[in-house]
Amino acid sequence: MSTIIYPTTNLKATETLTLERGDGAYVYDNQGKQYFEALAGLWCTSLGYNNRELIDTVNQQMGQLSYSHMFGGKTHQVGMDLSEKLSAMVPVENAKVFFGNSGSDANDTHIKMLRYYFNAIGKPEKYKIIARDRAYHGVTVAAASLTGLVPNHTHFDLPFEALGILRTDAPHYYRGALPGETEEQFVDRITNNLEQMILAEGADTIAAFIAEPITGASGVIVPPKGYYEKVQAILNKYDILFWADEVITGFGRTGNDFGSRTMGIENPAMMTLAKQLSSAYMPISASVIRGDMYEAMIEPSAQVGVFGHGYTYSGHPVACAVALKTLEIYERDNIFGHAAEMGDYMQKRLREFADHPLVGEIRGEGMIAAIEMVANKATGKAFEGGAVGGFAMQACQNHGMITRAVAGSSLAFCPPLIINKDQVDEMIEKLSKGLDDTLDFVT
Ligand code: PLP
Numbered sequence: 001m002s003t004i005i006y007p008t009t010n011l012k013a014t015e016t017l018t019l020e021r022g023d024g025a026y027v028y029d030n031q032g033k034q035y036f037e038a039l040a041g042l043w044c045t046s047l048g049y050n051n052r053e054l055i056d057t058v059n060q061q062m063g064q065l066s067y068s069h070m071f072g073g074k075t076h077q078v079g080m081d082l083s084e085k086l087s088a089m090v091p092v093e094n095a096k097v098f099f100g101n102s103g104s105d106a107n108d109t110h111i112k113m114l115r116y117y118f119n120a121i122g123k124p125e126k127y128k129i130i131a132r133d134r135a136y137h138g139v140t141v142a143a144a145s146l147t148g149l150v151p152n153h154t155h156f157d158l159p160f161e162a163l164g165i166l167r168t169d170a171p172h173y174y175r176g177a178l179p180g181e182t183e184e185q186f187v188d189r190i191t192n193n194l195e196q197m198i199l200a201e202g203a204d205t206i207a208a209f210i211a212e213p214i215t216g217a218s219g220v221i222v223p224p225k226g227y228y229e230k231v232q233a234i235l236n237k238y239d240i241l242f243w244a245d246e247v248i249t250g251f252g253r254t255g256n257d258f259g260s261r262t263m264g265i266e267n268p269a270m271m272t273l274a275k276q277l278s279s280a281y282m283p284i285s286a287s288v289i290r291g292d293m294y295e296a297m298i299e300p301s302a303q304v305g306v307f308g309h310g311y312t313y314s315g316h317p318v319a320c321a322v323a324l325k326t327l328e329i330y331e332r333d334n335i336f337g338h339a340a341e342m343g344d345y346m347q348k349r350l351r352e353f354a355d356h357p358l359v360g361e362i363r364g365e366g367m368i369a370a371i372e373m374v375a376n377k378a379t380g381k382a383f384e385g386g387a388v389g390g391f392a393m394q395a396c397q398n399h400g401m402i403t404r405a406v407a408g409s410s411l412a413f414c415p416p417l418i419i420n421k422d423q424v425d426e427m428i429e430k431l432s433k434g435l436d437d438t439l440d441f442v443t
Helices: 052-064 077-089 103-120 141-146 183-201 227-237 291-304 317-332 335-355 387-398 421-442
Strands: 019-023 026-029 034-037 096-100 128-132 165-168 206-211 241-245 270-273 285-289 359-365 368-376 404-406 410-413
Touching: 034 421, 052 317, 077 096, 077 285, 077 317, 096 103, 096 291, 103 141, 103 206, 103 241, 103 270, 103 285, 103 291, 128 183, 165 183, 183 227, 206 227, 227 241, 285 291, 317 335, 335 359, 335 368, 335 421, 368 387, 368 421, 387 404, 387 410, 387 421, 410 421
Parallel strands: 128 165, 128 206, 206 241, 241 270
Antiparallel strands: 019 026, 026 034, 096 285, 270 285, 359 368, 368 410, 404 410
């Protein structure tokens, strides 16, 4: 066993697979075995592996300027170009961009900017943030406090109370509906719960509501029709900002440029971006805020002499260069349009498993999906613990496909956006074998 403390791993049962190289939508282990990467790494390698243009961009920028920071307003052209491009792309008004290294630190940045902004406009008591049950927003102390998944809190003494995180319902009809409740009634009930919580806490104390437009780690929850419309109406009524965590759903994943667009989220005030921003060729994230929020922060920073937040690697030039090239490729090769088309095909093919005895629910949009396996198909009774999910994930791996068990017994699918129809078919074939093995295991 190595000396690595593995991230998000059962520390009692560590090393599982040693990968050696990747090419397109495939990775290869140290025995030369090929795997279809059905989760694009961790929902991030949108353009696949061994992309020559991205590699050349990294090499070129390494040679030109391997590092520069952005403290004190130092800058470089690729950073400015990337920021301009992002600002023009996102549905955030007059967007301003802060660069970081990961989705988690980008969410921490947002929490701090929220405080800075509301202090600046004379509303220091407006600091609480509403996050949803089963949300995933990362693992730093603050981001993990936004996260609503038990394993990310247990033994860590999280969530961190002083942050003032409020928790509202996950918009998951299949798991959250009361007996006999229609989707519409479910949406009415949970959005009413949201409004009642706002009234009980006092709207003046609540800064923002954070949501992944479609969730990832909690099992790819696609909220029912009307949910975001109602949520936005409530937030507007009480002057609470919408904060879209697009770390997974950004850049074509859901069939549009952003998940907010797919889900009808209009003009979010804040947006978190990472992962597909650079197709994971370099770590980089962006915390995007509305222009007027930024404007409000200028004077207070002048009083202190500095906006006292920044990472050594904020705006790392190699990460900026590769992100800029990634965005250029998305546009030039119509990757989002391709993803929309392949996404429709993938969703259609996944739904062929609707009659499989193990499958309780199939959900997703565009190129992100999950299949939830259940102990009882008729009642939807869930499997206890993670054994079945773990087995299914391993079974798929044995058949040459990497996926991930999320939310206990759901298998997630989020392949590189560049895949073709044959590769969707290959994924379905491997899944079919993995599911049949799992059925043998449970019966
Ligand atoms: N937000 C969302 C929606 C995510 O899915 C993730 C990671 O999966 C994060 C934030 C955290 O990103 P990172 O792992 O880069 O810190």
